[in-house]
Each structure stands twice: as C-alpha cells, then as structure tokens.
Amino acid sequence: MKSKIAIYGTGMAGAVLASRLSDDFDVTVIAPTDYFEVPMAMPRLMVRPEYGEEAIVPIAEALPKAQYIRGRLVEFSRAGGRIEDDHGGQRMVTADITVLATGSRFSGPFIRSSSGSIEERKAGFYQLRASLASARRILIVGGGPVGVEIAGEIIETWPGRSVTIVQSGARILAETGGTASVLATKFLRRRRVKLLTGERIETPLPPNGYSVEPGQARTASGKRIGYDLMLCCIGGRPNTEYLLTHFSDRLDADGRVRVTPQLLMEGENDVFALGDITDLKENKMALHIAGQVSVAEANIRAMAAGRKPPKTYTAKTGNLMMAVTLGSQAGVIFAPLIGTLRSTWLIRKVKAETMLVPKYRKQLGLPA
Ligand SMILES: Cc1cc2nc3c(=O)[nH]c(=O)nc-3n(C[C@H](O)[C@H](O)[C@H](O)COP(=O)(O)OP(=O)(O)OC[C@H]3O[C@@H](n4cnc5c(N)ncnc54)[C@H](O)[C@@H]3O)c2cc1C
Incomplete structure (x- = not known):
C-alpha cells in the first residue's frame, strides 16, 4: 500500500513537493485557495493582470495526480488536521506523514492571498x-x-x-x-x-x-x-495559528516552527515543516526553499521505505x-x-x- 501523505499549503514548498511525490504516494494537498500562484509575479500582475493566465494555475491542472481538499487547517494535533471550509464545515484529515507548508501572510491579501477562488x-x-x-x-x-x-x-x-x-x-x-x-x-x-x-x-x-x-x-x-x-x-508573518492548541511549545517567539536538521517539527517523527513557517535562520525565499524541498523529499521516501530520514538541511544564514x-x-x-x-x-x-x-x-x- 502506498503511504498517505498530507501536505498543507500549495505554495512554493507544498506544491513543488506534492508534484514530486504524487507519482509514487497517495498525496493529498489541503489549501484554502483552489490555485497555485507564482508569488514573484504579483508586482507584474498589478499592472499586467492578463499575465495571471500563466502565473495563476488551477490546482487540478498544477497537481493532477494529487487529491485536493479545499479548506484551511485550523487545528493540528497528533490525531491529524482539522480542516475548515469557507462555509464553516469541518473534517479531519489523517496521514502517515504530514507536511506543514502554510507560508506567510502580509499586510494585505493582495500580496499573497490565502482565501478565495x-x-x-x-x-x-x-x-x-x-x-x-x-x-x-x-x-x-x-x-x-x-x-x-x-x-x-x-x-x-x-x-x-x-x-x-x-x-x-x-x-x-x-x-x-x-x-x-x-x-x-x-x-x-x-x-x-x-x-x-x-x-x-x-x-x-x-x-x-x-x-x-x-x-x-x-x-x-x-x-x-x-x-x-x-x-x-x-x-510576512507565519501562518501557524493551527499549532497553538497542541504544539505551542514548538513555536519560537515569532510564531515559526522549530525544525530539526531533517526538517521535521521538533519532537515529532512524522511531521515535516517547510518554507516560510520554519525557524531556519535564512531569508524567507523560494530560492532557499528549493533545497528544503529536496531534503524533505529524500527523507519522506526513506521513511516510507521504513528507513530513518537520511538528509539534513543547513540554513543559508547570512x-x-x-x-x-x-x-x-x-x-x-x-x-x-x-x-x-x-x-x-x-x-x-x-x-x-x-x-x-x-x-x-x-x-x-x-x-x-
Ligand atoms: C511578492 C513576492 C515576491 C517574492 N519574490 C521572491 C523572489 O524573487 N525570489 C525568492 O526566492 N522568493 C521570493 N519571494 C518569497 C517566496 O515567494 C516565499 O518565500 C515562498 O512563497 C514561501 O513558500 P511557502 O511554500 O512557505 O509559502 P507560500 O508560497 O506562501 O504558500 C503557502 C500556502 O499555504 C496556504 N495556506 C495558508 N494558510 C493555510 C492554512 N491554515 N491551511 C492550509 N493552507 C494554508 C496558502 O494558501 C498557500 O497555498 C517573494 C514573495 C512575495 C510575496
């Protein structure tokens, strides 16, 4: 049986990782928006909105082999993720391996939106x-x-x-x-x-x-x-409120998730955290996240095969x-x-x- 992997967030970390894993695993992505957007395009989209036809892609097209649940992770515990949809409906998502990649929010959703179609x-x-x-x-x-x-x-x-x-x-x-x-x-x-x-x-x-x-x-x-x-x-402030009830001790003073060198959330052996939400001491950039995604991919593949996660990530501090x-x-x-x-x-x-x-x-x- 294929391992079940739940990935929260379909941004630069979540979508790229899901795309790499979804041929070989049972991948479910969960995000409140039904699209993937290249964040770097945002300033251009403000003056050339027609470029959105290329820069903003429906999840169904971007990740055709993953299952998609539209909703927001509102509470995460060892039992799984509690998801809320736009109408207040809730459901639980469980998985063998979880990846938290819910990114940052800015002073306005026009910069990086995490709601809407x-x-x-x-x-x-x-x-x-x-x-x-x-x-x-x-x-x-x-x-x-x-x-x-x-x-x-x-x-x-x-x-x-x-x-x-x-x-x-x-x-x-x-x-x-x-x-x-x-x-x-x-x-x-x-x-x-x-x-x-x-x-x-x-x-x-x-x-x-x-x-x-x-x-x-x-x-x-x-x-x-x-x-x-x-x-x-x-x-940008990290979207990690869903950890406050059960895992507040895993957050640093800025609300970022403390991660091990293997990119697991500290103290957990089946929950990864990637991208802007991590406490890695580096500029929060897609440039660095690419390396994190490769480490997480290798570790997930090893864990699914019953081995220990072999790869470690070194923050690009400075x-x-x-x-x-x-x-x-x-x-x-x-x-x-x-x-x-x-x-x-x-x-x-x-x-x-x-x-x-x-x-x-x-x-x-x-x-x-
Ligand atoms: C305008 C702009 C320009 C940038 N330019 C560059 C650049 O040139 N070079 C570079 O390297 N970096 C750049 N960055 C930074 C880079 O885009 C981010 O570091 C990167 O997007 C972070 O990836 P992420 O996957 O952690 O989060 P994101 O890409 O922000 O994705 C987060 C995902 O999580 C979802 N989400 C949020 N909350 C929840 C929740 N509660 N439950 C489920 N899903 C949730 C969101 O909807 C989204 O799908 C730029 C950022 C911005 C905003």
Missing part, C-alpha cells in the same frame, strides 16, 4: 490595475523587495506618476546587500520616486492592505503625505542573495562574494522578463 484572485488584479491607472499619487508603505518591485512596475507603466515609498528602516532593501540598496535608490530617485527612509506612518493603515480612498498619511516626524491610493507592503526587479527591463542582483550586479541583460533574463513564472511552471510539469 482563482476567478476572484484574477479579478482582484484587474481591479487593482484600474485603481492604479486612475490614481495620481501613490503611497507605498514598506521599502522591502515587494514595495520596491511594485514601485518599479508602476513607474515603468505610468512614467512620471507620483510615487512615494515610506520605509521605517535606514534604507530600502534592508534584507540584501547595501550596494543593491544604493543602486535601487538611485534608479528610483532618477525617476522621481520619493523615498522617505527612517520614517513610520502613524495614521492607521487600511485593514486589507490598500486603500483607494484619497487621504493624507502622517509620519511619526510629522510629515504629511497626500495620496489617492495607498499600498501597504509590510510582511546568504543575502536576491534579485529585485525595477520593472520588466531593470533591477539589481546581489550575489554573495561577487556583490551587486547591475547588468540589465542579466536581470532581465534572471527575473524581470518573466518574474520566474516559466521556471516554476516547469517545476510543476506545466508548459513553460
């Missing part, structure tokens, strides 16, 4: 584009990669549009090398994007992460910024590698040891032209 997701991008097209003054709260990439898309699509980025830290792109931040700052300023660093918005932020009502935001130092559209790009786009033609790449690369040809090929959509479609066995 594929039609709603695609329609949301068309609405956002219409709102952006008619907004004269756009305020972006948060100067991390997401806020910076969105700014890059906006100024490429509507050159001269008034865009302000407010960043509480001393520099934008704090997660990567300082030179990348300097280059991105120059690029944006040359295109008249206003960057307010070391500033924090004090006025309440919109609950769903964006506001299309014109308003005025006030910073802690008293600056006032008028806007027609505000986008909050602050993130690896600040990152490619940040500034529209479809430009960007910055920070590579450890080499430093910041500014070749527009390279950034276009590595990320900006396609936002990695063909790469991840290929990983799921879909036409690129």
